[in-house]
Amino acid sequence: MADLLTGKVAVITGAASGMGRSAAEVFVANGARVVLADVQDGAGVALAERLGAAARFVHTDVTAEADLERAVGAAREQFGRLDVMFSNAGAAVDLAPVAELTAEGLDRTLRLNLHAHVTAHRLAAAAFREQRVPGSIISTASIAALQAGWNGAAYSMAKAAVLALVRQTALEAAGTGIRCNAILPGAVLTSIITNMFGIPAADEEQFLTGVGEAIADQTLIGRAGVAEDIANTALFLASDLSTWITGTSITVDGGATAYTKDATVAAITEIASAYH
Numbered sequence: 001m002a003d004l005l006t007g008k009v010a011v012i013t014g015a016a017s018g019m020g021r022s023a024a025e026v027f028v029a030n031g032a033r034v035v036l037a038d039v040q041d042g043a044g045v046a047l048a049e050r051l052g053a054a055a056r057f058v059h060t061d062v063t064a065e066a067d068l069e070r071a072v073g074a075a076r077e078q079f080g081r082l083d084v085m086f087s088n089a090g091a092a093v094d095l096a097p098v099a100e101l102t103a104e105g106l107d108r109t110l111r112l113n114l115h116a117h118v119t120a121h122r123l124a125a126a127a128f129r130e131q132r133v134p135g136s137i138i139s140t141a142s143i144a145a146l147q148a149g150w151n152g153a154a155y156s157m158a159k160a161a162v163l164a165l166v167r168q169t170a171l172e173a174a175g176t177g178i179r180c181n182a183i184l185p186g187a188v189l190t191s192i193i194t195n196m197f198g199i200p201a202a203d204e205e206q207f208l209t210g211v212g213e214a215i216a217d218q219t220l221i222g223r224a225g226v227a228e229d230i231a232n233t234a235l236f237l238a239s240d241l242s243t244w245i246t247g248t249s250i251t252v253d254g255g256a257t258a259y260t261k262d263a264t265v266a267a268i269t270e271i272a273s274a275y276h
């Protein structure tokens with residue numbers, strides 16, 4: 001593995017599982033020191049122990065501004081600086097269709113999947129400005145921001161709004177060197193899917209194997225995503241390899257949104273063949 005993040009310090013939210021955990025591993029393997037921010041204390045502490053001196057776990061509910069402040073503070077106090085904010089925590093929360101979506105369900109979904117990103121961007125940008133060292137802000141959105149049908153309505157709306165937030169944060173940082181981008185994952189085999197369908201933890205591995213087989217042919221690559229696919233994209237956006245990339249997003253979905261499954265041209269070609 002390369003040393004793409006040597007000397008850099010990152011806060012990773014949602015670091016106890018899935019993409020966040022994988023990003024923590026990949027970042028540390030590339031020379032970073034990381035603050036692992038999550039509500040899952042057991043998994044977070046275990047990961048910090050496994051990663052050693054380069055990692056600290058800080059109990060963080062990203063919907064609580066004071067918690068996120070503590071996570072950023074830990075990065076600066078314990079590791080001396082902040083270079084990367086990977087705002088990644090998320091969950092489906094309320095899966096109701098629009099016709100049944102309550103204001104309360106929408107609020108709860110937005111609090112985690114939108115408001116927490118706003119807070120993370122604000123705190124990270126403030127820290128970067130104070131240090132006078134530009135950094136990279138990365139938010140995990142979703143291809144649900146682009147197409148309906150991948151997740152619940154409220155979640156999809158939140159993720160779409162994250163794309164606007166990323167552009168806005170990038171604009172407000174103009175001229176500072178601070179960058180802000182989103183990653184749009186497709187279907188990735190992590191606990192978010194297990195939790196969405198209420199599958200017991202003991203059955204997760206078997207369940208996700210079945211899901212992976214079932215959805216593989218929705219991609220052009222021929223497999224479902226794994227957490228490392230997203231972690232490696234976050235590594236690129238966190239590193240100095242991407243210093244001219246800001247205010248945009250990278251879709252990481254095996255090509256799932258690159259084509260239409262309706263095969264419109266194929267259907268018209270078949271009809272047209274009757275005319276020749």
Ligand SMILES: NC(=O)c1ccc[n+]([C@@H]2O[C@H](COP(=O)([O-])OP(=O)(O)OC[C@H]3O[C@@H](n4cnc5c(N)ncnc54)[C@H](O)[C@@H]3O)[C@@H](O)[C@H]2O)c1
Pocket residue numbers: 013014015016017018019020037038039040060061062063088089090091092112140141142143184185186187188189190191192193195
């Ligand atoms: N897996 C997918 O198919 C997929 C697709 C598109 C986008 N995403 C997004 O990717 C991100 C990471 O999800 P994942 O797939 O790794 O799922 P995951 O469930 O494995 O990890 C999500 C992590 O976020 C944490 N979290 C949830 N609520 C929190 C809160 N209030 N405060 C702090 N931490 C909290 C969880 O404890 C968990 O560790 C999420 O933003 C999710 O919406 C996932």
